[in-house]
Structure formats: C-alpha cells, structure tokens
Amino acid sequence: xxxxxxxxxxxxxxxxxxxxxxxxxxxxxxxxxxxxxxxxxxxxxxxxxxxxxxxxxxxxxxxxxxxxxxxxxxxxxxxxxxxxxxxxxxxxxxxxxxxxxxxxxxxxxxxxxxxxxxxxxxxxxxxxxxxxxxxxxxxxxxxxxxxxxxxxxxxxxxxxxxxxxxxxxxxxxxxxxxxxxxxxxxxxxxxxxxxxxxxxxxxxxxxxxxxxxxxxxxxxxxxxxxxxxxxxxxxxxxxxxxxxxxxxxxxxxxxxxxxxxxxxxxxxxxxxxxxxxxxxxxxxxxxxxxxxxxxxxxxxxxxxxxxxxxxxxxxxxxxxxxxxxxxxxxxxxxxxxx
Amino acid sequence: xxxxxxxxxxxxxxxxxxxxxxxxxxxxxxxxxxxxxxxxxxxxxxxxxxxxxxxxxxxxxxxxxxxxxxxxxxxxxxxxxxxxxxxxxxxxxxxxxxxxxxxxxxxxxxxxxxxxxxxxxxxxxxxxxxxxxxxxxxxxxxxxxxxxxxxxxxxxxxxxxxxxxxxxxxxxxxxxxxxxxxxxxxxxxxxxxxxxxxxxxxxxxxxxxxxxxxxxxxxxxxxxxxxxxxxxxxxxxxxxxxxxxxxxxxxxxxx
Numbered sequence: 104x105x106x107x108x109x110x111x112x113x114x115x116x117x118x119x120x121x122x123x124x125x126x127x128x129x130x131x132x133x134x135x136x137x138x139x140x141x142x143x144x145x146x147x148x149x150x151x152x153x154x155x156x157x158x159x160x161x162x163x164x165x166x167x168x169x170x171x172x173x174x175x176x177x178x179x180x181x182x183x184x185x186x187x188x189x190x191x192x193x194x195x196x197x198x199x200x201x202x203x204x205x206x207x208x209x210x211x212x213x214x215x216x217x218x219x220x221x222x223x224x225x226x227x228x229x230x231x232x233x234x235x236x237x238x239x240x241x242x243x244x245x246x247x248x249x250x251x252x253x254x255x256x257x258x259x260x261x262x263x264x265x266x267x268x269x270x271x272x273x274x275x276x277x278x279x280x281x282x283x284x285x286x287x288x289x290x291x292x293x294x295x296x297x298x299x300x301x302x303x304x305x306x307x308x309x310x311x312x313x314x315x316x317x318x319x320x321x322x323x324x325x326x327x328x329x330x331x332x333x334x335x336x337x338x339x340x341x342x343x344x345x346x347x348x349x350x351x352x353x354x355x356x357x358x359x360x361x362x363x364x365x366x367x368x369x370x371x372x373x374x375x376x377x378x379x380x381x382x383x384x385x386x387x388x389x390x391x392x393x394x395x396x397x398x399x400x401x402x403x404x405x406x407x408x409x410x411x412x413x414x415x416x417x418x419x420x421x422x423x424x425x426x427x428x429x430x431x432x433x434x435x436x437x438x439x440x441x
Numbered sequence: 442x443x444x445x446x447x448x449x450x451x452x453x454x455x456x457x458x459x460x461x462x463x464x465x466x467x468x469x470x471x472x473x474x475x476x477x478x479x480x481x482x483x484x485x486x487x488x489x490x491x492x493x494x495x496x497x498x499x500x501x502x503x504x505x506x507x508x509x510x511x512x513x514x515x516x517x518x519x520x521x522x523x524x525x526x527x528x529x530x531x532x533x534x535x536x537x538x539x540x541x542x543x544x545x546x547x548x549x550x551x552x553x554x555x556x557x558x559x560x561x562x563x564x565x566x567x568x569x570x571x572x573x574x575x576x577x578x579x580x581x582x583x584x585x586x587x588x589x590x591x592x593x594x595x596x597x598x599x600x601x602x603x604x605x606x607x608x609x610x611x612x613x614x615x616x617x618x619x620x621x622x623x624x625x626x627x628x629x630x631x632x633x634x635x636x637x638x639x640x641x642x643x644x645x646x647x648x649x650x651x652x653x654x655x656x657x658x659x660x661x662x663x664x665x666x667x668x669x670x671x672x673x674x675x676x677x678x679x680x681x682x683x684x685x686x687x688x689x690x691x692x693x694x695x696x
Contacts, residue, residue, distance in 0.1 A: 137529065138495075140494070140668070141493045141495060144492075144663075144664045145667075147667045148664050148667040149660075149663060256550075320653075320657070320660070321464060321660075323649065323653040324566075324650045324653040327649055346659070349663065350656075353652070360652060
C-alpha cells in the first residue's frame with residue numbers, strides 16, 4: 104500500500120516480477136552467465152546508485168528478500184509473477200512457475216501466478232497448458248517470442264501454431280497474454296522487436312488481453328501505432344519506468360506519448376523485480392509531474408487518478424481483482440513470512 | 442608510431458564516424474563502440490564492442506560490414522579487418538564479414554531477409570527523425586509552413602541558416618533520397634506531399650520515431666558503460682525548455 108501525503112491509500116499491483124535463480128550452480132553455459140550479466144547491466148545502469156545490489160545478491164535473492172522488497176519495505180499489495188524458463192541456459196530453468204509457486208503458497212492473497220507456453224511444443228505443450236490451468240488456476244501467461252528452441256530462433260504470435268494455443272488459453276479462461284516485446288534475448292531478423300504479430304492476434308482474439316511488456320522497446324514507435332488501433336492491447340511499463348530516475352525528461356515524453364496513443368486505461372505498472380525494486384519506482388512515479396509544455400501539447404495529464412489506474416486499477420480490471428474486497432482481505436490476513 | 446600512421450588512424454576514425462548504429466542513428470564512434478584502430482602500411486584492423494552479448498545479430502552484422510566498407514574506400518587502404526568482441530555470434534559475424542558474405546549466407550538457418558530490407562526500414566526511420574529535427578528548427582526560426590513545404594532540395598540548400606540549422610540540414614539531406622522522388626525537399630516516408638495545415642499532426646506522428654531512438658540511445662549507453670565498468674559516453678543533452686517550445690505550434694510567422 105502506498106499512502107499519499109494526504110493519507111490516501113493507493114492499491115499497488117506490480118504487473119511484472121520474477122523470482123529467479125542464476126546462481127553459479129544453476130548456470131548451464133556461457134549464455135546463462137551472459138544473460139544474468141545483461142540483466143545486471145540493466146539493474147546497475149538504471150537504478151539510483153544507493154539501490155544497486157552486488158552481483159552475487161542479484162544472481163539469487165531468494166523468497167524472503169523478495170517478500171521484504173515487495174510487500175514489507177516496498178509498496179506492492181499484489182504482484183503478478185511471470186515465469187521465464189530459459190532451460191537451455193539454466194539447469195533447473197531461470198524462473199519457472201514451480202519456483203514462483205513457492206511465493207504464491209506463502210502469500211496466496213498477494214501473488215497472481217502466471218504460466219507460460221511455447222507454440223513450438225506441439226500437442227505436449229497444449230497438455231502442459233491444461234495442467235497449469237488446473238493446478239495453478241492461472242489467468243495469464245508470459246510469452247517470449249524470441250526464445251531459442253532447437254534450431255528455431257523464435258516465433259510469431261500470428262503463426263498458426265500460436266493460434267491453437269491462444270484458442271486453448273481462451274477456453275481455459277486464461278485471458279491475459281503478456282508478451283515480451285522488449286530489449287531481448289537473441290533476436291535475429293525473425294525478431295522479437297517486431298510487434299506486428301500482436302496487431303493480428305489482438306484483432307482475431309478480441310476476448311483476450313495482450314499486454315506488451317516493455318511497451319515494445321526498442322520499437323516503441325511501432326507499438327504505439329498498433330496499440331492505438333486495438334482496444335485489447337496494453338503496455339507494461341517495466342524497463343520504461345526506471346528512466347524516471349536517470350532520464351526524467353525522456354521519461355516524461357514517453358509517458359506523454361503512451362497516454363496519448365494508448366490512453367490511461369491501458370498502461371500497467373511493473374517493477375521487473377529483481378531488476379528493480381518497486382519502492383523507489385513507485386515513490387518517484389507518485390512524485391512525478393509532466394512538464395506543462397508537454398501537457399499543453401498533447402492535452403494529456405498524469406493526474407492522481409491516472410496514476411492510481413496505472414499502479415493498480417488497470418491490472419485489477421483485467422485480472423478481476425476487486426480492490427476494496429482485496430484490501431479488506433489483506434488487512435485480515437497476516438503475511439505468512441517464515 | 443609514425444606521424445603518417447597517426448594521420449591514417451585519424452582518417453580511419455573519421456571514416457568510422459560516418460557509420461551509424463541503425464537503431465540509434467548515431468555514430469559508432471560517438472557511441473564508444475570502437476575499441477581499437479591499428480594501421481600497418483595499407484592494412485587496417487578495427488575492433489569494436491556492443492552494449493550486450495545479445496545485441497541483434499542483424500544489426501551487429503550491418504555495422505561490421507558498414508565499417509569495413511567505410512574504411513575500404515580510403516585510397517591507401519589495401520586490407521581491412523573488422524573484429525567484433527564479446528558477442529554471442531563473434532565467430533559467425535567476424536568470419537562472415539571477413540569473407541564478404543551476405544548476412545543471409547553467414548546465418549543460413551536463421552536469417553530470412555537480407556540486410557537491405559532492414560537497412561531501408563531503419564534508413565526511413567532515420568529520415569523521419571532527421572526531418573523532424575530540421576522542420577522543428579525551421580519553424581522555430583519563424584519560417585512559415587507553406588513556405589517550408591514548397592521548397593525543393595536545391596531551394597532548401599540555399600536557405601540561409603545558423604550553424605545548428607546547417608548541421609541538421611546536412612544530416613537530413615543525406616537521408617532524403619530514401620523517401621520518394623525529388624525534387625521536393627519535404628515529403629513523408631512514402632514520398633507523398635505534406636500539406637501545410639497537417640504539418641502539426643504530421644510532426645506529432647513522426648516524433649515517436651525520434652523519441653524511440655533517443656530512448657534506446659540512453660539505454661544502450663547505460664548498458665555499455667555498466668558492462669565495461671566505465672562512465673557512460675556523453676549523452677546528447679536532455680531536451681530543455683527550448684525543445685518544448687519548438688514542439689508548440691509555430692507562432693505568427695514571417696514569410
């Protein structure tokens with residue numbers, strides 16, 4: 104919970120968090136090492152200096168540290184956990200649903216557990232998706248269209264195989280499709296930077312929500328264009344938001360563009376924990392104001408009400424969370440910290 | 442090192458300075474990607490690095506081959522070796538560029554498109570970005586939209602501008618041939634005319650392209666610096682009030 108100076112409580116749903124294991128014991132090869140090094144680069148390049156961790160802590164921070172950073176020291180009321188398998192790089196995977204389920208078990212009212220699928224897994228993958236829906240009651244999945252698999256260097260969400268999975272997801276009540284379209288892993292020319300596939304599937308699956316993580320960076324321009332045309336395309340702020348510290352001027356402009364093209368109801372806060380911690384992000388975001396010149400030009404403001412939507416309201420809507428009921432529930436439940 | 446050698450190294454650096462990262466539309470020299478230039482007689486060796494191990498192979502390949510070509514045209518150069526360091530595809534890229542292969546030949550299983558498509562797409566983004574900067578500059582200098590938009594390329598070249606304006610114009614004219622038939626100085630990326638009364642909306646639209654590139658530029662500098670434990674290369678100044686004023690609809694104009 105974040106409290107404003109006037110005492111108003113703001114319900115925070117962190118739209119994008121991870122619990123990973125990139126400890127030396129779990130790293131399978133050079134790619135695994137370079138992958139976590141790259142994440143650490145993001146962390147150290149965009150965090151305020153006093154928020155920078157050691158590389159050792161960053162590689163594996165564990166459940167208790169995460170609870171502390173999100174819910175005790177941090178302002179998050181709930182968090183959406185998105186898995187990242189990367190089994191080619193890490194022996195037990197980087198950040199699997201099984202790992203995330205540990206946190207869910209300890210904090211059942213706070214964690215929204217998402218699954219994953221890969222259309223290249225054929226029938227077996229569809230069965231696995233059914234199993235995830237049954238065991239974990241997932242309402243969302245995270246997809247990495249650029250992930251390597253055997254000889255394949257990625258896929259498009261508009262591929263026929265992907266459509267089979269999206270149809271299955273819809274049947275299983277998995278409504279929220281988070282797609283990693285951002286600075287990424289191994290993009291060649293069939294690449295994750297291209298956001299055009301979202302345009303197709305958003306039209307063909309009007310009952311699903313497509314949350315484009317990282318707002319399609321580094322293709323923000325193309326993404327805004329697609330998102331404005333599709334009412335079920337959302338933008339996740341992970342990676343975009345940390346610029347609020349290092350490049351506030353650019354952040355203001357990007358935020359104005361997102362408000363202009365996507366609109367205030369389609370932008371979701373996400374810390375991308377453990378790359379960044381939510382406390383400083385939320386504090387800076389709450390204190391942030393768009394320069395008057397920009398507001399005059401775009402006609403878009405970043406009011407308290409809009410901030411509330413971005414920080415929790417929009418995610419609550421697409422995940423079916425009743426904020427008032429959830430507040431009451433959390434007040435009564437003691438957090439199961441061991 | 443002889444004086445001649447230093448002069449040649451400077452020539453190589455100047456040639457490399459004209460090679461851009463296609464996504465960021467900035468010089469690979471300014472971005473601090475170049476780690477070494479060696480000259481021995483007519484033999485040149487250039488080494489470079491990128492912000493992450495994962496930087497897209499197609500862009501990496503494009504930069505490496507552009508560097509090779511930019512250096513090869515210097516009259517005294519006999520042989521050029523361009524070597525990328527610390528990247529997941531170092532061998533494929535370095536061998537492919539050394540052998541003068543197409544990207545598609547170097548990456549036969551992955552590449553589905555030759556680099557020319559990517560080059561054109563990003564060339565057009567660069568065109569829009571440079572065009573926007575020049576148009577905003579001209580508007581801020583008080584030129585009327587109807588006058589600006591009637592200019593031919595030759596006419597634009599004759600307009601009297603201050604130093605910043607001349608720089609923006611030169612950068613824009615480098616990319617102008619990519620978009621539609623001459624001689625109009627200002628057209629949209631598909632070659633169509635821009636009507637004076639739609640200019641404000643047009644500029645709003647293309648601004649996303651420049652903003653995107655600036656954002657990526659800041660990210661890449663930060664990642665490169667974090668990766669190699671250095672201070673980030675100098676960033677272009679954050680836009681100040683003047684830039685915001687430039688974005689406002691132009692005031693009453695002089696002709």
